[in-house]
Amino acid sequence: MQEQRFFLERRQNRGNMPLVDDAPLSASRLLGLLVGIIVIALVYALPQTWVTNSTPVAMTYVIQFISSVLPLLLFVALFRYGAKESMTKLYKRLKWRDLGFGLVMTILSLIYSTVMGLLLKGQTAPNGAVVAMKGVGESRIVSYFITNEIISILNLMIEELLAVSFFLVLSALVMQHMHASRNAGIWWGLIGSMIFFGMIHFVAYDWHILQMLLVIGVGRIFDTGMYIRTKNIWISYIFHFLWDSILFFTSVF
Numbered sequence: 001m002q003e004q005r006f007f008l009e010r011r012q013n014r015g016n017m018p019l020v021d022d023a024p025l026s027a028s029r030l031l032g033l034l035v036g037i038i039v040i041a042l043v044y045a046l047p048q049t050w051v052t053n054s055t056p057v058a059m060t061y062v063i064q065f066i067s068s069v070l071p072l073l074l075f076v077a078l079f080r081y082g083a084k085e086s087m088t089k090l091y092k093r094l095k096w097r098d099l100g101f102g103l104v105m106t107i108l109s110l111i112y113s114t115v116m117g118l119l120l121k122g123q124t125a126p127n128g129a130v131v132a133m134k135g136v137g138e139s140r141i142v143s144y145f146i147t148n149e150i151i152s153i154l155n156l157m158i159e160e161l162l163a164v165s166f167f168l169v170l171s172a173l174v175m176q177h178m179h180a181s182r183n184a185g186i187w188w189g190l191i192g193s194m195i196f197f198g199m200i201h202f203v204a205y206d207w208h209i210l211q212m213l214l215v216i217g218v219g220r221i222f223d224t225g226m227y228i229r230t231k232n233i234w235i236s237y238i239f240h241f242l243w244d245s246i247l248f249f250t251s252v253f
Contacts, residue, residue, distance in 0.1 A: 004181060004182040004183050006182070006183055006186045006228060008225050008228040008229050009228060009229060010229065013229075013230075013231060016231055017168065017171075017228075017231060018083075018085055018089045018090065018168055019083060019085070019168045019169060019171070019172040020168055020171045020172050020175065020182070020185065020186070020189075022085070022172075024172075024176040024177075025083070025084075025172065025176070027173065027176075027177040029082065029083075030169055030172055030173040030176075030177070031173070032082060033078065033082050033083055033165075033169045034166070034169050034170065034173070036074075036078045036082055037078070037162060037165050037166050037169065038196075039074075040071045040074045040075060040078070040158075040162065041162050041196075041200045043066065043067075043070055043071050043074065044067055044068075044071045044155075044158050044159075044162070044200070045067075045200050045202065045203050046203075047063045047064075047066045047067040048063075048067055048203045049203055050063050051063055064151065067155070068151055068154040068155055068158070069154065071158045071161075071162075072154065072157070072158060072161075075087060075158075075161050075165070078165075083169075087161075090161075090164065090232075090233040091232065091233055091234055092230070092231060092232035092234065093232075094232070094234055094235070095230075098226075098229070098230040098232060098235050099235065099238075101226065101229055101230065101235070102226050102230075102235045102236070102238065102239045103239070105222040105223070105225055105226050105239070106222065106239045106242070106243060108222055109219055109222035109223070109243065110243075112218075112219055112222070113215060113219055116214055116215045116218075116219070117215070120210055120211065120214065120215065145248070145249070148248065149245060149248075152241060152244060152245070153241070156237060156240050156241050156244060157237055159197070159200070159240065160223070160233055160236055160237045160240060161233070162196070162197070162200060163193050163196070163197045163220060163223065163224060164193075164224065164227050164233055164236070166189075166192065166193045166196045166197075167189045167190060167192070167193035167224055167227075168189065169189075170188060170189040170192045170193065171185045171186050171188065171189030171190075172185070172189075173185075174188040174189065186228070190221065190224060190228075193220065193224060194217045194218055194220045194221060194224070195213065195217055197216065197217055197220040198212040198213045198214075198216045198217025198218075198220070199212060199213075199217070201216050223236040223239070223240055224236065226239065
């Protein structure tokens with residue numbers, strides 16, 4: 001029986017999604033993977049609340065390690081021992097047509113974010129990193145910006161792994177153990193991952209729920225859409241990084 005093709009997939013690239021199109025895992029193992037992903041999200045997000053202006057420099061580095069390095073190590077273990085997969089299956093060689101698709105989705109994301117920003121005017125909060133940068137003084141803005149960009153290299157990969165992994169595991173769980181079609185499973189995975197991705201930004205946006213869910217969460221469809229189309233997490237990561245860098249730069253300078 002031919003695999004159903006989700007509307008964002010290429011015809012020649014359907015049926016090639018890790019976990020979703022692999023040999024089925026037990027429901028308990030998939031649920032365990034979801035719990036593991038949520039735990040990693042907490043390991044990533046919670047330490048960001050521990051740093052204040054009075055935190056010693058050495059402790060700041062320790063906290064940054066916990067937030068930016070430990071989650072990546074946990075993901076390697078989760079895929080290896082939990083999913084019985086190599087995390088490298090998420091990464092493919094870059095192709096120009098995939099980068100072109102990523103650019104189109106980023107433009108659509110910009111339009112969506114602009115419209116939602118206008119609709120929710122007065123009900124949103126600025127990104128916490130932007131607020132922090134504006135408080136460091138003009139003499140330190142450039143060094144702070146560069147430091148933030150270096151940290152983002154790791155942090156945004158963690159965010160991509162959180163969103164894409166949650167999407168894949170939930171899609172597989174619904175499709176394989178709730179007797180849903182492949183398309184239905186992918187839709188449930190997509191919707192669930194959008195909600196999850198919005199909620200892990202509680203630190204960055206100070207618990208502004210509408211912004212977390214409607215702007216960050218629903219806006220995630222464009223980045224996860226890049227992965228569904230290309231089966232390559234590098235594409236969503238590259239455009240996520242560029243998007244955040246441009247917004248960060250234009251908000252501060």
